[in-house]
Amino acid sequence: MSGGWVDSDRRSELPPNWYTELRPFVLQRDEYRCRWREAGRVCGHHANQVDHITPGDDHRPENLQALCRHHHAVKSSREGNAARWRETARRPPERHPGLIRP
Incomplete structure (x- = not known):
C-alpha cells in the first residue's frame, strides 16, 4: 500500500465516533454524491470518502x-x-556556491 495512511497517525486523531456516526451521517446527508465544486459546478459522482472542508x-x-x-x-x-x-x-x-568566499 502506498501514500495516504501509510506512516500516518492521522487516523488516531479522528474522533471515536468517526466510523460509526460522523462518516455515515455525512455520506447520507450528501446522498453519496461528491460535493467537489470547481468552476461553479459540483462533481456529483459517487462519493465513498469524507473529508474536512477546512x-x-x-x-x-x-x-x-x-x-x-x-x-x-x-x-x-x-x-x-x-x-x-x-x-x-x-x-x-542558499548562497550560490560561486559567491561563497573563504
Missing part, C-alpha cells in the same frame, strides 16, 4: 463533505503541496 481537527458535520476518490486525492495533494511550499518559504535562501 483542514484541521474541526470534525463538526458542517465542516465535512462527501468526496469521490479522485477529488479527495486532488484535494489532499493540493493541501500537501501547499504545506511543503510554506515550509520551503521559511527556509533562508
Whole structure:
C-alpha cells in the first residue's frame, strides 16, 4: 500500500465516533454524491470518502463533505503541496556556491 495512511497517525486523531456516526451521517446527508465544486459546478459522482472542508481537527458535520476518490486525492495533494511550499518559504535562501568566499 502506498501514500495516504501509510506512516500516518492521522487516523488516531479522528474522533471515536468517526466510523460509526460522523462518516455515515455525512455520506447520507450528501446522498453519496461528491460535493467537489470547481468552476461553479459540483462533481456529483459517487462519493465513498469524507473529508474536512477546512483542514484541521474541526470534525463538526458542517465542516465535512462527501468526496469521490479522485477529488479527495486532488484535494489532499493540493493541501500537501501547499504545506511543503510554506515550509520551503521559511527556509533562508542558499548562497550560490560561486559567491561563497573563504
